[in-house]
Amino acid sequence: MINRLRRRLITVAMLSLFLVFLVIVSAINVLNYRNMTAEADEVLTMLAKNGGAFPAWESEELQALLAKSPEALFTCRYFSVVMTDEKTVLSANTEKISAVDETGAAEYARAVWERERGFYQDFRFLRRDGRDETLFIFLDLGKEIASFRSLLLSSILVAFFGLLSVFILLFALSKRIVRPVSESYEKQRRFITDAGHEIKTPLTIISADVDVLDMEYGESEWLRDIQLQIKRLTTLTNDLIYLSKMEESQSHLQMKEFSLSALSDELVQSFQALAKTQEKSFTSSIQPGIIMRGDEKKIGQAISNLLDNALKYSEPNGRISLTLEKRGRFVYLRVFNTTQAISEDNLKNLFDRFYRADPSRNSQTGGHGIGLSIVQAVVLAHKGEVSASSQDGHSLVISVVFPM
Secondary structure (H helix, E strand, O other): OHHHHHHHHHHHHHHHHHHHHHHHHHHHHHHHHHHHHHHHHHHHHHHHHOOOOOOOOOOHHHHHHHHHOOOHHHHOOEEEEEEOOOOOEEEEEOOOOOOOOHHHHHHHHHHOOOOOEEEEOOEEEEEEEOOOOEEEEEEEOHHHHHHHHHHHHHHHHHHHHHHHHHHHHHHHHHHHHOHHHHHHHHHHHHHHHHHHHHHHHHHHHHHHHHHHHHHHHOOOHHHHHHHHHHHHHHHHHHHHHHHHHHHHOHHHOOOEEEEHHHHHHHHHHHHHHHHHHOOOEEEEEEOOOOEEEEOHHHHHHHHHHHHHHHHHHOOOOOEEEEEEEEEOOEEEEEEEEEOOOOOHHHHHHOOOOOOOOOHHHHHHHOOOOOHHHHHHHHHHHOOOEEEEEOOOOOEEEEEEEEEO
């Protein structure tokens, strides 16, 4: 449990930090991209208004541009192309750029003929339609794009190494962080185990005394009730000790290969007679020959608890089924039973200790709400997964997945 808590802590912290870095890196680069394109579009619009050239020195537009970038007249590399509607080049001005000649300029214009504005290679372009001709202006943004890519790569690398550093720190410190929880959990587990063993002795004595009273005074309603409550308390104590040992470590598992199909079939047969006496329908579909490695006794206990839970909480004349199959590298166990109305909140808490979807039925079923907690502990100890679902709100499906 403590290892799962550490993993969950690291996962949540890393996911949160990843989202923060993602927002920061995205915001920085999106704003940088928008600024780059906005400045380029401002220059292109100015050039388009003046037929592909900068306006006169005295114009307010040019002075506003020079106020932002005093060297704009000398650093802006651009060319323009004027074409007819039939894509015939009327003129091409490449005086402000050396990397593109008139032929290349015409090819650029034809390549973006259908577009009004955007990027083509390292050029930002603008199309301005006239009465009988169309003007294309291309502004070289090679340096700006290279700078944008450099910033993007740098920010990604910084975020990556930041995440890696935090992961290493969390991995190193997470054990210390969860130590108070670990110590509290260990004390709780030890208390349950010790208290359980201490309770067993007086229960045994009380049970023996009741048997003596039964022999001396004969059977009575009060003695039967005492014996019933002793039995229930003994079962609860044993279950708590069993669950505590299961959650302690995996060292208690007796791992060996066994036939899960044969074990499941044996348990199904033992519960079918009980289901018949309760007038409930019990079917099964077990794929033969499924062999898995694990603790056969504890796996059997988990399956038995699932079937017992299905019988207890299915309504009269209800339906119960068990399905076992192997798909790929996993074994899927599914126990289904019809039941009274069950909500999403019930499904979320079914594996909590002492939780019962319908507490009022405790006296009828004799359950303590700990059976599914034992199932979960056994499944997790075997590196598996267990979940609860309901398709219609009037049935319950417990699904278990074991890795082979």
